[in-house]
Amino acid sequence: MNIIIVGIQGSGKGTQAALLREKFGWPHINMGNLLRDHINRHTELGETAQHYIEQGQLVPDNLVLKLVTAELDAATDGFVLDGFPRNLVQERYLLDNYTIDAVILLELDDETAVRRISARRHCSVCHADYNMLSNPPEKDGVCDSCGGEVVMRNDDNPDAIRVRLEKFHQKTRKVIELFKERGIAFEIDADQPLMVIHQQIIEHLDLA
Numbered sequence: 001m002n003i004i005i006v007g008i009q010g011s012g013k014g015t016q017a018a019l020l021r022e023k024f025g026w027p028h029i030n031m032g033n034l035l036r037d038h039i040n041r042h043t044e045l046g047e048t049a050q051h052y053i054e055q056g057q058l059v060p061d062n063l064v065l066k067l068v069t070a071e072l073d074a075a076t077d078g079f080v081l082d083g084f085p086r087n088l089v090q091e092r093y094l095l096d097n098y099t100i101d102a103v104i105l106l107e108l109d110d111e112t113a114v115r116r117i118s119a120r121r122h123c124s125v126c127h128a129d130y131n132m133l134s135n136p137p138e139k140d141g142v143c144d145s146c147g148g149e150v151v152m153r154n155d156d157n158p159d160a161i162r163v164r165l166e167k168f169h170q171k172t173r174k175v176i177e178l179f180k181e182r183g184i185a186f187e188i189d190a191d192q193p194l195m196v197i198h199q200q201i202i203e204h205l206d207l208a
């Protein structure tokens with residue numbers, strides 16, 4: 001199955017995609033992590049992307065399309081895509097070149113999103129996601145999975161968060177409207193316990 005998870009930052013896209021990967025084995029393609037990986041490896045693409053990410057701006061489409069194409073073409077047995085598409089150019093590219101079986105829309109208000117983002121942490125080594133309110137690591141600052149250091153992301157600061165929410169409403173809302181018009185979007189209230197949301201997703205996919 002080719003699945004897309006769309007939602008505002010903090011809506012739990014990454015967590016839900018990771019649960020689907022664990023249960024069904026589909027690769028989880030996370031655009032933000034792919035970009036952060038390039039930054040950590042100091043590639044040319046990473047050097048360019050870093051500036052945009054730190055300010056909460058979208059990374060230029062030509063870079064993002066190059067990255068996503070390589071991942072999607074390699075995922076011949078299906079994928080869970082998270083963080084892409086974020087604007088209409090990316091959505092058009094995706095719909096013109098790939099078959100999409102389902103789009104999961106995680107709906108969350110801005111205030112709750114900001115509260116969750118501020119509590120968000122991730123493993124600097126394996127990228128496992130944590131939240132100090134709902135899903136903290138067992139030992140403070142240490143990843144449960146790999147023992148790596150659990151840190152706050154550079155772009156989870158108030159200025160960058162504000163810009164990212166603006167970009168979501170300016171650009172990604174239009175993406176969501178188009179998915180809805182096409183009748184392939186399934187809306188879920190993201191302000192529910194994560195396993196309740198997971199169950200709703202697998203029931204919708206008819207895999208329960």
Ligand code: AMP
Nearest residue numbers: 031032052053057058059064083084086
């Ligand atoms: P995320 O981890 O999904 O919150 O993404 C972190 C940052 O990576 C975003 O704020 C953007 O700067 C960049 N980014 C992630 N996905 C995309 C995308 N599809 N298009 C452009 N920039 C992106």
